[in-house]
Amino acid sequence: MTEAATTDLLDCASEPIHVPGTVQSYGFLLALTLDWAITRVSANVAAFTGLPPAAWLGSIAADLIAPQALHTLRNQAAYLRETDEIHRLFAIELIAGRPPFDIAMHRSGDAIVIEAEPAMLDEREAAALVRAMLARLKHSEALPAFLRDGARHIQALTGFARVMVYRFDADGHGEVVAEALRGAGTGTPYLGLHYPAGDIPAQARALYLRSAFRIIADVASDPVPIDSLPSAASEKLDQSLSVLRAVSPVHIEYLRNMGVAASMSISIVVDGKLWGLFACHHTAPRLPSFAYRTGAELFGEMFSMMLESRLRRDAAEDEARADAAARLLVAEMEHDRGLLTNARRLGELIFDIIPAAGLAVRVDGKIWSTGAVPNPAQCSAITSWLAAETHHRMFSSAALSTVFPPAADHADTAVGLVAIPLMRGPEDYLLLFRPEQATTILWAGDPDKSDGPGTNGRLAPRQSFNAWAELVTGRSLSFTPGELVAAETIRVALLEGLYRSRGLLSPDVQ
Ligand code: BLA
Structure with missing residues (x-):
């Protein structure tokens, strides 16, 4: 591990991993101006081309690269914009009389x-x-x-012994x-284990x-410097888009x-966000061919x-169920003006979807209630606080007492809350309560020990990956995004029902 790279790091996320100035040794890198003059080359270029870095630096591409190959590269470059495209070319005879290369091309600034x-x-x-x-x-x-089939297919394509689907x-x-394990010595399953955010810091997630x-x-191979004019x-x-980009020394450790001797990850992107990764390990160095990597x-x-x-x-299925329940609510409120204060019936209609x-x-x-709820005085205290703090917006929390400490008094009955404002009096709400659900999270190692200085004061990853059980108390089951959408649907339905029951809205108005 190189001292200079990490000594002045405050935390993992501030390590500039996109500019290591080095590449991995299984290929070589050239950087050219838009006029095709070579300004940078990795120091290992001679091993692949027979020509030392000095022969490349300062040369014009046409002096060294075979005409047909240069023609192909130029055509590709014309399509490369300053966006994040990486173009791939297979079996290019870069240098006359030498074996062909598989090539990745991208733009980095100019x-x-x-x-x-x-x-x-x-x-x-x-x-x-x-x-x-x-x-x-x-x-x-x-x-x-x-998810499991996805892991198996990546395993079949790349031959990595352990292929996991890792979700953020x-x-x-x-x-x-999900996990696919194959071969002797692949070790214990990691399925179900949790890892703290610091293991893949924010700037690395942004790059992926x-x-x-x-x-x-190959975790053991030495990074190769890039020489520049x-x-x-x-x-x-x-080197954000460089496929050969050398690896953070902290991550190597x-x-x-x-x-692990070789590691591979493939991003899983959903709605423009990094949903997760296929994370793959091998206990020996491993480099699937460029074509298979491209396929993966x-x-x-x-x-x-x-x-x-x-x-x-x-x-969409969840939304459709919520819509059906909401329609029922509106219809019943129209005929039963007392429905809003009939907590038991409301519960029957709502508990199915939330x-x-x-x-x-x-x-x-006044307070009406059904099931396990705080006492009326406690409910009133909650609604007064909601009216003051949340300005009549929907509110939800799986651990109410962390934002409203008096809620600790009813931790035995109700710790999670979704509050739906009723748009009548400022303190009028429909409150849905969940009890405590103690859960055990299995961490791979103590998460509190993941992101601190190592023995010699440098940032270092933790040493132990032994499963470490954390008992989480004081929280209810979390309200899912789908449940919160359903709560919003119910809010609108209650409003519509209120208007209709007073004849303020004719039944056919949506
Ligand atoms: C990168 N960390 C990564 C990557 C993974 C993990 C998958 C992506 C690169 C790769 O494929 O290896 C973490 N790997 C995991 C986890 C599992 C796994 C959680 O298999 C679970 C099964 N890491 C630390 C600390 C730091 C750190 C303390 O633990 C920072 C000081 C940094 N991790 C770190 C960095 C990268 C990384 C900088 C980016 C590496 C790169 O792309 O250059």
């Missing part, structure tokens, strides 16, 4: 970046396999099977939600959103601590789109 590695000539085979896998994936039934929660913590594929082919040396090359990335993209449409379909243990309605200073 530079054209070319990264090359020896070609494997297996592009068609990889493409056919991906096509067959995508066809099969359409038949995976429920979500857990879909809203705070950036993650959980292994821009570039969906990351491989660390003096005119280019003052500025660092932004993390992988070593985990007993394509598979990841298609998988993401299929996942997005599955999640949308599930959400499971809760108790319901209270406060209307005109």
Whole structure:
């Protein structure tokens, strides 16, 4: 681990991992001006091309690169904009008389970046396999099977011994939600384990959103420096999109601590956000061919789109159920002006779509309730606080006492709350309560020990990945985004029902 890279780091997220100035050793990198003059080259270029860095630096591409290859590269470059595109070219005879290369090309500011590695000539085979896998994936039934099949297909494509689907929660913590394990020595399953957000810091997550594929082919290999012409040396090359980008030394240490020799991750992007990763490990160095890696990335993209449409379909089904319940509410309120204060009946209509243990309605200073709820004085205290603090907006919390300390007094009955304002008196609300649900989260190692200085004062990843159980108390089951949408639907229905029951709205007005 290089001292200089990490000594002045305050936290993991401030490490500038996009400008290491080094590459991994399995390929070489060239950076060119838009006039095709070579300004940077990785120090290992001679091993691949027979020409040392000095022969490349300051040359014009046409002096060294075969005419047909240059023609192809120029055509590609014309399509490269300053966006996050990475173009791939297979089996290019870059240098006359030498074996072909597989190539990734992208733009980094004013530079054209070319990264090359020896070609494997297996592009068609990889493409056919991906096509067959995508066809099969359409038949995976429920979500857990879909995730598991996705992990298995990535494993079949890349040969990694452990392939996990790792899902981020809203705070950036993650959980292994599916896993495919193969081969001797692959170790214990990680399925169900949680990892703290700091294990994949924010700037790394942001990069994985821009570039969906990351491989660390050999944890033990030394990073190779990128040499620059003096005119280019003052500025660092932004390697955000570089496929060969060398790896943060902290992360290398993390992988070593985990007993991993090669690591690969493929982004799973849903609704433009990083939903999760296929996280893959191998206990020996591993570099699938460029074509298979490209296939795995394509598979990841298609998988993401299929996942997005599955999640949308599930959400649409939830919404349809909420709409049906809301229509029933409106219809009943029209004929029964007392429904709003009939807590038991309201509960029957609402608990199906937003499971809760108790319901209270406060209307005109009075409280009606059903199930496990705080006492009337406590309910009034809650609605007074809501009126003052939330300005008649919907409110929800799985741990009310963290924002409203008096709620600790009824922690035995009600700790989670969704509050739906009724738009009558300012303190009139419908309150849905959930009891405490103590849960055990299995962390892979103590999360509090993940992001601190190591023994010599430098930031270091934790050493131990032994499962560590955290008992979470004082919280109810969380209210899901779908349940909160349903609560909003109910709010609108109650409003409509109120108007109709007073003849303020004719029944056919929507
Ligand atoms: C990157 N950390 C990563 C990546 C993963 C993890 C998947 C993406 C790169 C890769 O594929 O290896 C973490 N890997 C995991 C987790 C599991 C797994 C959670 O298999 C669970 C099964 N990491 C730390 C600390 C720091 C840190 C303390 O623990 C910072 C000081 C940093 N992690 C870190 C950095 C990267 C990273 C900087 C980016 C590496 C890169 O792309 O260069």
